[in-house]
Amino acid sequence: MDSHLIVVAVFVLGILVGLPVAFVLLIAAFAGLVALRGLPVAMTALSHMPYGKVTDLALMTIPLFILMGAFATQAGVSASAYQMANRFVGHLRGGLAMATVFACAAFAATSGSSVATSAAVGKIALKEMRRFGYDRSISAGTIASAGLLGIMIPPSIMLVVYGIITQTDIGQLLIAGVLPGILTGLVFCIGLYLLARLRPDLMPRADQRFSWGQRLSGLRDGWGVAVLFGVIVGGIYSGLFTATEAAAIGAVAAFLMVLARHGFQWRELLASGRDAAGSCAMIFLILIGAGLLSQYIALSGLARLLGGIVADSSLPAWVILAIILAAYIPLGMFLEPISLCLITLPIVFPTVTALGYDPVWFGIIVVKMSELANITPPLGVNVFVIKAVDPEMPISAVFRGAGFFVLLELVTLALLVALPEISLLLPQLMLG
Amino acid sequence: MLDRVVRALVEPASIVGGIALMLLALVVTADVVARAAGFALVGAAEAGGVLLALLVFLVIAYTQRQRGHVAIEALVVMLPSVVRRWADVISLALCLGFTVLLAVTTIGAAWHSYQSMEFQVGTLPFPIWPVRAVIALGFVLFGLQLLVHLLAALGAAIRPAGRGEAA
Amino acid sequence: ETNLVYSTYVSQGSSSNLQYEGYLDELSRRTDGAVKVQDKMYMSALMKAGEHLSGIGQGLADVGYFCTGYTPAALPLTSMAEMPYVTEKGDAVSATLAELYESYPPLQKEYEKQNVVILAFDAPSATIIGVDEPVSSAADLKGLKVRAYGEVGNIVGKAAGMIPVPMSTADIYTALQTGAIDGYTGIPLWMPGPENWLPHTKTIVAPGIGTYYTCGLAMNKDVYDGLPQKVKDEIAKMRREFPAKSIEYVRKGDAATVAKAQELGVDFYRFTPEEVAAWKQAIDYEQLKADWIESRQARTDADVAAFLQTYRDTLAKHIPQSSYEQKFPE
Ligand code: NA
Ligand code: NA
Numbered sequence: 001m002d003s004h005l006i007v008v009a010v011f012v013l014g015i016l017v018g019l020p021v022a023f024v025l026l027i028a029a030f031a032g033l034v035a036l037r038g039l040p041v042a043m044t045a046l047s048h049m050p051y052g053k054v055t056d057l058a059l060m061t062i063p064l065f066i067l068m069g070a071f072a073t074q075a076g077v078s079a080s081a082y083q084m085a086n087r088f089v090g091h092l093r094g095g096l097a098m099a100t101v102f103a104c105a106a107f108a109a110t111s112g113s114s115v116a117t118s119a120a121v122g123k124i125a126l127k128e129m130r131r132f133g134y135d136r137s138i139s140a141g142t143i144a145s146a147g148l149l150g151i152m153i154p155p156s157i158m159l160v161v162y163g164i165i166t167q168t169d170i171g172q173l174l175i176a177g178v179l180p181g182i183l184t185g186l187v188f189c190i191g192l193y194l195l196a197r198l199r200p201d202l203m204p205r206a207d208q209r210f211s212w213g214q215r216l217s218g219l220r221d222g223w224g225v226a227v228l229f230g231v232i233v234g235g236i237y238s239g240l241f242t243a244t245e246a247a248a249i250g251a252v253a254a255f256l257m258v259l260a261r262h263g264f265q266w267r268e269l270l271a272s273g274r275d276a277a278g279s280c281a282m283i284f285l286i287l288i289g290a291g292l293l294s295q296y297i298a299l300s301g302l303a304r305l306l307g308g309i310v311a312d313s314s315l316p317a318w319v320i321l322a323i324i325l326a327a328y329i330p331l332g333m334f335l336e337p338i339s340l341c342l343i344t345l346p347i348v349f350p351t352v353t354a355l356g357y358d359p360v361w362f363g364i365i366v367v368k369m370s371e372l373a374n375i376t377p378p379l380g381v382n383v384f385v386i387k388a389v390d391p392e393m394p395i396s397a398v399f400r401g402a403g404f405f406v407l408l409e410l411v412t413l414a415l416l417v418a419l420p421e422i423s424l425l426l427p428q429l430m431l432g
Numbered sequence: 433m434l435d436r437v438v439r440a441l442v443e444p445a446s447i448v449g450g451i452a453l454m455l456l457a458l459v460v461t462a463d464v465v466a467r468a469a470g471f472a473l474v475g476a477a478e479a480g481g482v483l484l485a486l487l488v489f490l491v492i493a494y495t496q497r498q499r500g501h502v503a504i505e506a507l508v509v510m511l512p513s514v515v516r517r518w519a520d521v522i523s524l525a526l527c528l529g530f531t532v533l534l535a536v537t538t539i540g541a542a543w544h545s546y547q548s549m550e551f552q553v554g555t556l557p558f559p560i561w562p563v564r565a566v567i568a569l570g571f572v573l574f575g576l577q578l579l580v581h582l583l584a585a586l587g588a589a590i591r592p593a594g595r596g597e598a599a
Numbered sequence: 600e601t602n603l604v605y606s607t608y609v610s611q612g613s614s615s616n617l618q619y620e621g622y623l624d625e626l627s628r629r630t631d632g633a634v635k636v637q638d639k640m641y642m643s644a645l646m647k648a649g650e651h652l653s654g655i656g657q658g659l660a661d662v663g664y665f666c667t668g669y670t671p672a673a674l675p676l677t678s679m680a681e682m683p684y685v686t687e688k689g690d691a692v693s694a695t696l697a698e699l700y701e702s703y704p705p706l707q708k709e710y711e712k713q714n715v716v717i718l719a720f721d722a723p724s725a726t727i728i729g730v731d732e733p734v735s736s737a738a739d740l741k742g743l744k745v746r747a748y749g750e751v752g753n754i755v756g757k758a759a760g761m762i763p764v765p766m767s768t769a770d771i772y773t774a775l776q777t778g779a780i781d782g783y784t785g786i787p788l789w790m791p792g793p794e795n796w797l798p799h800t801k802t803i804v805a806p807g808i809g810t811y812y813t814c815g816l817a818m819n820k821d822v823y824d825g826l827p828q829k830v831k832d833e834i835a836k837m838r839r840e841f842p843a844k845s846i847e848y849v850r851k852g853d854a855a856t857v858a859k860a861q862e863l864g865v866d867f868y869r870f871t872p873e874e875v876a877a878w879k880q881a882i883d884y885e886q887l888k889a890d891w892i893e894s895r896q897a898r899t900d901a902d903v904a905a906f907l908q909t910y911r912d913t914l915a916k917h918i919p920q921s922s923y924e925q926k927f928p929e
Contacts, residue, residue, distance in 0.1 A: 014526075017519040018508035020501040023527050030530070037658060044657040047537035050567045052647050054485045057477070058770075063453050063487055064460070112773070155773060163795075165642060167612040170772060170795050239778020241464045242770075248460030255457075273450030274491065280453070281492040282500050295659070298645050299604060301638055342644035346611055378504060387502050396506040470742060472762045549898050550672040557894065 003035035003300060011378070021378060021395075022282075025289025032296040049291050053284055057244065058157070061116040062385070063280040064247030068228070069123025069389060070272045071254035075261050077224025082128035084221040087214060090206030093196035096132055097142045097203060098189045100125045104146035105185045108153040110233050112160070112243055114337075114374055118147025118382045120250070122389040124225070135202040138195070140393055141401020144382040145409070146188060148371040151337070153181035155243060158367050161338055165345045168359045172427040176360050177367065179422050184371075184412050191408040224257055279388030283381070287336070290379055294339035302331075307347035317355040324348055325369065325413075332373025336381055340373050341366060361416075364423040368413050375402040375409075434583070438576045439497075445573060446494030452486035459483065478558040485563045489570025493577040517589040524582040531578055535571035542568045601826065602637040606660035608648040611641045614789050614852040615721065618845055619664060619816050622719055626837060630830045636662070652817065656714035661822045666814040668749060673713055675895035676706050676906050682891060683750055683808045684879050687925050689722030690846035691917035692810055696720040697838050698913055705901035715817040719838055722845040723810040724787030724853075725925050726751055727803055731781050733866065734802040737874040743781040746771050750887075751785040751811050758881035768794065775799035785811065788925055789852025792859045802866045805925060807875035846923050857928060867927040 007028045014024035026046075033042035053059065072078050082096065089095030104121050111117045122143050129139035151158040154174035163170035196203040210218075231253050232246045241249060262268070297303075306327050310320045332340055345366070352362050374382040383398045416422055463476035495501055508519055542564035544550075550560040605623065609615050623636050646654045649669040654660055671678045680692055697720050699706050710717055730743055740759045747755055747763035755761040764780050768790070774780045775796055783796065784806075791797050823831070860867075870878075896903045 015504050016507055017523045017526070018503045018505055018516075019523045019526055020503045022501060023530055024504075026534075027526065027530055030533075041658045043533075043537055044654065045659055046534065047541040048646075048650050048654070050489075050534070050538060050571075051541065051564055052650065054488055054567065055481050055563070056647075057480065057484075060456070060460075060480065060484055063484070064457055067453055067457060155776075160769075160772060161642075164610045164769065167610075167793070171798070235464075236777055240468060242774055242777065242779040245460050245464050245779075248457045249464060251454075251457040252461045255454075269454070270447055270450055273454045274446050274494070275450075277449045277453045277487040277491040278446065278495045278498065278500055281449075281488050281495045282502060284488045285492060285501065295645055298640055299638070299659075304638060339644065342640075342642055346639065346641055346644075384502060391498070391500050395502050395504055399504075467744060467762060467764070470762070472756060472764070477765045548672050550670070 003032045003296075004302075006035050007032040007296065015378065020285075021384070022285035022289045025286065025293045025379065029289065029292035029296045032300065033292070036296065036299055045292060045295055049288050049295075053288050053291055058113075059284070059287065061111075061113060061244050061247040062119055062283060063276060064251050065116050065119040066123065066279055066385075066389060067273070067276040068247065068250040068254045069120060070276050071251060071258050072224070072228060073123050073127060074268065074272060075224060075254060075257035077228070077254075077257055078124035078128055079131075080221035080223075081124070081225040082132065084218050086132060086206055087210040087218045090132070091209045092193075093200070093205060094189075094192035094203045095205070096129055096134060097138065097192045097196075100129065100139075100142050101146040101149075101185050101188045101192070104143070105149050105153060105181070106229070108147075108149035108151075108181065110155075110236050110243065110246065111150045112155040112157040114148045114150035114371065115381050115385055116243075116247065117150030118143055118385045119389065120247075121147065122386055126386065126390050126393075132206070133204040135401075136393060137397045137401035138192075138202050138404070139401070140383075140386045140390070140398040141403070141405055142188075142192070144375055144380070144386045144398060144402045145405035146185070147382050147385070148374060148409075149181055149185060151370060152177045152184055152364075152367055154178065156367070158337060158341070158370050159363060161341055162345070162363045162366055165341060166349045166359060166363070168363055172360050172430065173363045175426045175430050176364055176423045178426055180364050180368070180412070180416055183415065183422060184409075187408050187412045187415075188405065191404070191411075195404065227257075228253055279391070283384055283388050286379070286381070286384055290336045290339070290381070293379075294335050294343065297331075297335060297339075298343050303343050303347050306344065307351065310348070310351050317357070320355060321352065321357065321417075324352065325365070325417075328366075328369040329372060329376070332369055333376045334379055335373060336379065337370030337373045340370060358420060358424060360427055361420045361423045364416060365413070368409065368416060372406060372409055372413075375399075375406060435580050438493075438573075438580050442493045442497055442573055442577055445490040449487045449490035449494070452483045452490065456480060456483040456487060475558070478552065481552075482563055482566075485566045489567050490573075492570045493573035496574060496577045496581065514592070517585070517592065520585045521582070521589050524578060524585050528575060528578040528582050531571055531575040535568060535575055538564065538568040538571055600632060601634050601661075601822065603634065603661040603822070604638045604640070604645075605636045605662050606640045606645040606651065606654070607664035608643040608646070608651060609641070609664065612793060614793075614848045615664060615814065616641065618721060618848040619719070621844075622816060622837065622841065623662070626718075626830075626833065629833050629837075633827060633830050652713055652715065655817045655819050658819055658821070660819075662718070662816065662818045664814065665817050666812055668812055672898050674709055675899040675903065676709055676901055677813055679891065679895060679903060679907050680813045680910060681750070681811055682888065683754060683811055684884060685809050685911075686914065686918060687725035687809050688918055688921035688923050689724055689810050689849060690842040690923055691914055691921045692813070693720040693722045693815075693842040693845060694839075694917045694920075695910060695914045696813065696815075697842060698917075699910065700838070701835070703906070703909060705899075705906065709899065709901070710817070711820065713817075714820045716820050716823040716834075717838070718816040718818050718834055719841040719845070720813065720815040722842055722849055722923075723812050723814065724789065724849055725809050726785055726806070726811050727788050727791075727925075728755065728784040728806055729782050729786065729791050729796060729800045729803050731775065731799050731801050734804055734868045737806075737870055737877070740804070744779070746774065746780050746783040746785070748785045749811075751808065754808060754878065754882050755784055755806075758878035771796060787849070787852075789849060789856050792852070792856030797856070797860050797863050797865055800860070800863075800865050802868055803860060803927075805867075805869040805927060806878065807870045807872075808878075846921070850923065853926060857926065861928060869927055 010028035085099040466473040546561040752763035
């Protein structure tokens, strides 16, 4: 237990002196590993982690989608798309934020990762929402959180990982994610609408209402984003390329749009590449720190401790479930979602199913907890992705915006727990 | 002086990193096109791994140069300015110290990889040490850039009036 | 009493994990709890596949699963047991390695160099090719995109004109679902069932390539050295017993996948001896053998060609004792 004290102390001191998040994670984890298993072991872990992250091809989508966003912005297709959206929903309270949630939901149907979803939509959406006068916290929080749909709406890396860990049918899990994904999007939209009513200054309405004629004639402004989306969706669903490869295709397609619009410009091209790579360097250093911290947590026996608490008690099932869910929130603050599942599920899953809960339903609940983990401080990878697409944005502003969505996520979680049918209806229909 | 030397290293490295990112997009696209045309682009996956390492680690120092490594600033901004300057010094010193550790361990890993002729089994037996060397190089550049920032922060903390020119 | 951290990169329910959890339970039982696993980490929760051997050697975990294919440079001699077109009798392969581990010092030395002691080698399986197309001859495989890795990837590329797409087993499901690949190889027969690939499989093919991997359970050498002698003796005994136990997991796993495949209407196709020979010739087997020896020899002081000879001789002795067959339905 001493090692936990050391880790927490490093966290507090690190944040107090304004240490970059990556170093807070790295130093805390390193100190913890030294306390737990000695200096040579900690050094070994440290020497492996950067190589491990940078050769994880699943992470390759992050830089490529950020690059795609940079090119799409440069080509002006994102500005046009939001002008079009503004004609349709600008007069609604929170209309553009809802449109962004919708865009993320649509993108989520192609991407299995929430980070990739936020990265792809982020650059495009952030600048435009700001241009229409939306508050920066809310804009950033909307994208960081709507990106979470990436792991609920199929395809989903998280559901596949859950299925493999727990030997639950992956097909059923993926189908089960559809309704909860839609519910999540709906709760976000309702939340945004209510917030916009309460605080109209955060999300101003367009001062004019467009006629249907103007709207329809403005549809062609959306062609660029429509083409990008069409290429990605079409390619993935026709089996031409994988979801990972789609990021590269999207970047090349967006670059061709820049070429068509502005011609070939070396200087801008190099600057875009370097800026996107710079953002990724920031994110990868954080992921390296997160990887080291998850090694520490795995070795610290924290999951075993949690298992002990829930296993030998004579408490009612729902109390044990509540304890588990309550534990996932602080764990999710410090672990990225896949590590969270890998470390906890081997211990938690048998307990939960022994209590009689449905494995498919619990998968959806775990994905919901993973979503929370992606936007809660101090380690919220989706939040850092927003920071990456807009380096000017203070990180606390993004976390503040995401905080509003944490509340909405808890509402959705409560609904999913109270009404398992939301998750289980489609899989049951599928089974006939 | 040191700043100029470091800049002369960090800036070109970051440009190469940016090019690596664009090449990554091209290589993956070429792989998809080749597969659709019915043949395998041997080595594309391996090249992807190298490019990912280049784009991250050649740019990591540049990101520091732009002060792009994100910190949770909410608490620091509440501190009085004198304390804040010293907090900055402590923070940079910690970063530098730990980056030296990262550089040392990753140089060791790269050297070991080179000596043991470590290779990756893909469709091509691809040597691993170049990727590890890029990682080590990235941390060395990062350390140098942190040193420049630390010296500047130290100057600003000792002579608060001069903090404008330190940046 | 020694409390251990166990790490593997495969999933909890996979055959390669179950047999080693079974091994560790039994070791604990036989030593009256002198050795006990306290924390178990699955699916790379602690380390990635390629980090296991060095991670165990350097103490990040105490005991864990490793496969030579992820770190071939570290285990040049062992990796010679991964040569294609040798045998499909995995228990004979692992019995041979277990015997040579004790009797052939250079082999043990390459593990000592990694600071690990091998507790057990498991019985490898012969690779299959699973494709989402009907197959009634080797020629039907031409042009198909299959997940493939390493030498098996080279073989199917060169000999069959298939398009090898390297990816980790974790990505196969999605890639099959979207059609990014038409199938998979470099996979044992017991795997498609539990990994849920069968709904996207029309034919399972036995190409006669034989076993293609070597994996085992390694323990940190410092931890091992600290164990009482009677535990070490038990470990040596269990190392020799393990191939026979391990092949039972393979048999059971094979049968489970075959049963599930039949239920889903998956067809089976076994290469004719002529087809096997044609592939072997297409890849120039003698040249491949020479290349393997050359690349391993650059990485060890031991005589690789001499080891290969000893390995083949020992294997020939164990093969008749194996009753394993990769069984397809008639
Ligand atoms: Na998705
Ligand atoms: Na978090």
